[in-house]
Amino acid sequence: xxxxxxxxxxxxxxxxxxxxxxxxxxxxxxxxxxxxxxxxxxxxxxxxxxxxxxxxxxxxxxxxxxxxxxxxxxxxxxxxxxxxxxxxxxxxxxxxxxxxxxxxxxxxxxxxxxxxxxxxxxxxxxxxxxxxxxxxxxxxxxxxxxxxxxxxxxxxxxxxxxxxxxxxxxxxxxxxxxxxxxxxxxxxxxxxxxxxxxxxxxxxxxxxxxxxxxxxxxxxxxxxxxx
Amino acid sequence: xxxxxxxxxxxxxxxxxxxxxxxxxxxxxxxxxxxxxxxxxxxxxxxxxxxxxxxxxxxxxxxxxxxxxxxxxxxxxxxxxxxxxxxxxxxxxxxxxxxxxxxxxxxxxxxxxxxxxxxxxxxxxxxxxxxxxxxxxxxxxxxxxxxxxxxxxxxxxxxxxxxxxxxxxxxxxxxxxxxxxxxxxxxxxxxxxxxxxxxxxxxxxxxxxxxxxxxxxxxxxxxxxxxxxxxxxxxxxxxxxxxxxxxxxxxx
Ligand code: HEM
Ligand code: SF4
Ligand code: FES
Numbered sequence: 001x002x003x004x005x006x007x008x009x010x011x012x013x014x015x016x017x018x019x020x021x022x023x024x025x026x027x028x029x030x031x032x033x034x035x036x037x038x039x040x041x042x043x044x045x046x047x048x049x050x051x052x053x054x055x056x057x058x059x060x061x062x063x064x065x066x067x068x069x070x071x072x073x074x075x076x077x078x079x080x081x082x083x084x085x086x087x088x089x090x091x092x093x094x095x096x097x098x099x100x101x102x103x104x105x106x107x108x109x110x111x112x113x114x115x116x117x118x119x120x121x122x123x124x125x126x127x128x129x130x131x132x133x134x135x136x137x138x139x140x141x142x143x144x145x146x147x148x149x150x151x152x153x154x155x156x157x158x159x160x161x162x163x164x165x166x167x168x169x170x171x172x173x174x175x176x177x178x179x180x181x182x183x184x185x186x187x188x189x190x191x192x193x194x195x196x197x198x199x200x201x202x203x204x205x206x207x208x209x210x211x212x213x214x215x216x217x218x219x220x221x222x223x224x225x226x227x
Numbered sequence: 228x229x230x231x232x233x234x235x236x237x238x239x240x241x242x243x244x245x246x247x248x249x250x251x252x253x254x255x256x257x258x259x260x261x262x263x264x265x266x267x268x269x270x271x272x273x274x275x276x277x278x279x280x281x282x283x284x285x286x287x288x289x290x291x292x293x294x295x296x297x298x299x300x301x302x303x304x305x306x307x308x309x310x311x312x313x314x315x316x317x318x319x320x321x322x323x324x325x326x327x328x329x330x331x332x333x334x335x336x337x338x339x340x341x342x343x344x345x346x347x348x349x350x351x352x353x354x355x356x357x358x359x360x361x362x363x364x365x366x367x368x369x370x371x372x373x374x375x376x377x378x379x380x381x382x383x384x385x386x387x388x389x390x391x392x393x394x395x396x397x398x399x400x401x402x403x404x405x406x407x408x409x410x411x412x413x414x415x416x417x418x419x420x421x422x423x424x425x426x427x428x429x430x431x432x433x434x435x436x437x438x439x440x441x442x443x444x445x446x447x448x449x450x451x452x453x454x455x456x457x458x459x460x461x462x463x464x465x466x467x468x469x470x471x472x473x474x475x476x477x478x479x
Contacts (some may be wrong), residue, residue: 008405008445009435009472077445081403084337084444090251091330093304094402097454103402105447186448192470195463 009190011073016190018070019183023209025063026176030216037223040149041140047148048140051127071113078106101178102186108179115172122155122165123148156224166221177214184209230262233325237272239284240332242341245348249341253328261321265308266291266298268320285344293317293457296392299399300345301332306396306455314394314457334399337442338406349395351441352409358437359430360413362422381419388415390458397452397460403444408452410438411468412460418471428475435472 004010035046050056094103101108126132127148134151137144156162156169184206188194194202234257242249256275259268266288273283289297298315302308308318323329331345339347389412397408414431417423423430446465453462 004476006439007435007472008439009469010476012445012469013473077447081405081444081447084404084442085335086337087335089301089304089332089335091304091332094400094451097305097400098402098449098451102447102449182448189448189462189466190469192466192468192473194466196461199463199466 011077012190014069015073015077016187018066018073019187021063021066022070023180023184023187025066026180026213030213033220034216036149036152036220040138040147043149043152044138044140044145044147048143048145051146067116071109074106074109099182102182105179105182108175111175112172112179115168115175118168119172123151126151153224156221162225166225169221170218173214173217176217177210180213181207181210230260230321232258232260233320233323233327235259235268235323235326236328237268238328238330239345241284241344242333244343245340249344251330259320261319261323263320264291264316265300265302265318265320266316285342285346287346288316291316294392296394299334299347299394299396301334301399303330306334306399307394307457311454312457312459314392317457334395336395336398336404338398338404339395347395349393351443352393352395352406354441355406355410355434355437356413359426359433360417362417363426364422375421377420385416385419388412388419388460388464391416391456391460392458394457396455396457398443400451400455401444401446402449402451403447404442405446405452406438406441406443407446407465407468408456408460408462410434411464414468414471415464418467427471428478431468431471431475435468 005014032046032050035043127135127146132151134154135146135148136150138147155165158165185194185199185202188202189199234255236253236255238251238253240249241252254272254276256268256272259271263271266286269284269286276283287297287299289295291298293314293316296314298307300307300315302315302318307313307315309322310318333339333341333345334347334349336347338351339349342348391409391412393409395409398404398406401408414427414434417430418427448462448465450462453460
C-alpha cells in the first residue's frame with residue numbers, strides 16, 4: 001500500500017471518495033436549507049438542530065478536511081494533466097465527444113470555491129464568530145435560539161445588494177449542479193463501480209441529483225426575491 | 228455516392244526533428260478525388276513536394292486497411308479525422324468539402340514526442356506492454372481446443388477489448404493525455420480470461436505504474452477517448468482497470 005497515493009488511480013481514488021463525501025454533505029445541507037421556505041420557526045429550529053447536534057459538530061472539521069483533500073488533489077491532478085501535453089493543439093473540436101462540464105471541472109470547482117468563501121463570510125462567520133444584530137435570540141416553542149432566519153432572508157431582501165447576492169447564489173448553485181452532473185457518475189467509475197449497463201443508470205441518476213441541487217439551492221434566493 | 232474532385236488547402240505541422248521547433252505550412256491542392264483516401268491525398272501532396280524539390284511530409288502508416296494501428300494524425304481537431312470508428316487510413320476525402328482548409332497535427336502528448344513532422348514516437352505503449360501486457364505460459368504441445376471453458380459473455384468482452392490496435396488516438400484526444408483507455412483494453416483482454424487471471428493483480432499494478440512513469444496524464448472520465456477510438460473501446464474497460472488496480476492494492 002506504501003506508494004498507493006503516488007499512483008494516478010490512487011489519487012483519483014481520493015478525489016472520488018472526497019467527492020462522494022461532499023455530495024452527501026450537499027444533500028444534508030440542501031435539506032436543512034429548504035426549511036427556509038417553511039417559515040421562520042421551522043428554519044430556526046433546523047438551524048438550531050444543526051448548530052447543536054453533536055454528530056454535525058464532529059462532522060464539521062471532517063467536512064473541512066474533505067474540502068481541503070478534494071481541492072488539493074484536484075489542483076495537483078489538474079497541474080499534472082496540463083503538463084502531460086507540453087505542446088497544445090492548434091485546433092481541437094471536442095463539442096461532440098465530451099460534455100463541457102467534464103472538461104471544465106477545475107473551473108467549475110474554482111467557481112464553487114469562490115462562492116463557498118462568500119457564503120461562509122455571509123453566514124457561518126457571523127453565526128460562529130462575529131455575531132450580528134439580526135441574530136438576536138428568538139423564542140421558538142419555549143427554546144431560546146439564534147434568529148438565523150432573519151440573517152439569511154435579510155441578505156436576499158436588501159434592495160440592489162439583495163439582487164446581486166441572489167445572482168451570486170444562483171450562479172454558485174448552477175456551477176455546483178454542473179460539477180456534480182459530471183462528478184456523480186465519474187466518482188463511481190473511478191472506484192470501478194460501473195459498466196455499460198450501470199453507466200447509463202448512474203448518469204441519469206447523476207443528472208437528476210444535479211438538477212435537484214441546482215434548482216433546490218436556486219429556489220431559496222428566488223423565493224425571497226420574489227415574495 | 229458520386230465521385231467528384233475538390234480543391235483544398237492542407238495546413239500541416241512541419242518539424243525537422245525531435246529537437247527543432249515546428250511550424251505550420253499551408254499547401255494548396257487541386258483536383259483531389261473524393262473517392263481517394265486521406266493518406267492517398269497525402270501521397271499526392273508528397274509527390275508534388277518531391278517534384279518541386281521540397282522535403283516530403285513524414286507521417287506514419289503501414290497496412291492502410293485499419294488493422295495495424297500505425298497511422299495517426301490529428302485532423303481538424305479530431306484524432307483520425309472527422310469520421311467515427313475509422314482510422315486515418317480508412318478516412319475518405321468525401322468527408323471534406325471543396326475549398327476547405329484541413330489542419331493536420333501530430334498526436335500531442337508528453338508520452339509521444341514528435342520524431343519528424345507528423346510522426347511521433349509511440350514506443351511508450353510498447354514499454355507499458357512490456358510491463359505486464361502478456362501471459363506467461365510454459366512451452367509445450369498445443370493445448371486442445373475448448374479444454375478451458377470460457378463463458379460466452381466473457382469471451383465477447385475480452386474480444387472487444389482485444390480489438391485495440393494501439394494507435395494512441397485515445398491519448399491524442401484526451402484533454403489530459405491519459406493512456407487509460409489503451410491500458411484498460413490491454414488489462415481487460417487478459418483479465419477476463421482464465422489464462423490471464425493468474426497474473427491479473429500484478430499486471431494491473433505494473434502497467435499502471437509504467438503508464439504513470441512515462442508522463443501520461445490522469446484520467447478524469449471525460450469519455451472523449453471512447454468516442455474518438457477507431458475500434459470503439461468502451462469506458463467500461465477503464466472501470467474494470469480501476470477495479471483490478473484497487474483490488475490488487477488492497478490485497479498487497
Ligand atoms: C460541494 C462541493 C463539491 C462536490 C460535491 C464535488 C464533487 C466532485 C465529484 C463527485 C467528483 C468526481 C470524482 C471522480 O472523478 O472520481 C469531482 C471531481 C472534481 N472536482 Fe469536485 N466537488 C466539489 C467541490 C470542488 C472544488 C471546490 C474544486 C476545486 C477547486 C473541485 C475540483 C474538482 C476537479 C478538478 C475534479 C476532477 C478531478 C479529476 O477527475 O481528475 N471540486 N468533484
Ligand atoms: S484504445 Fe482505441 S484509441 Fe486507444 S490505442 Fe486502442 S484502438 Fe487506439
Ligand atoms: S495504416 Fe494500419 S491502421 Fe491505418
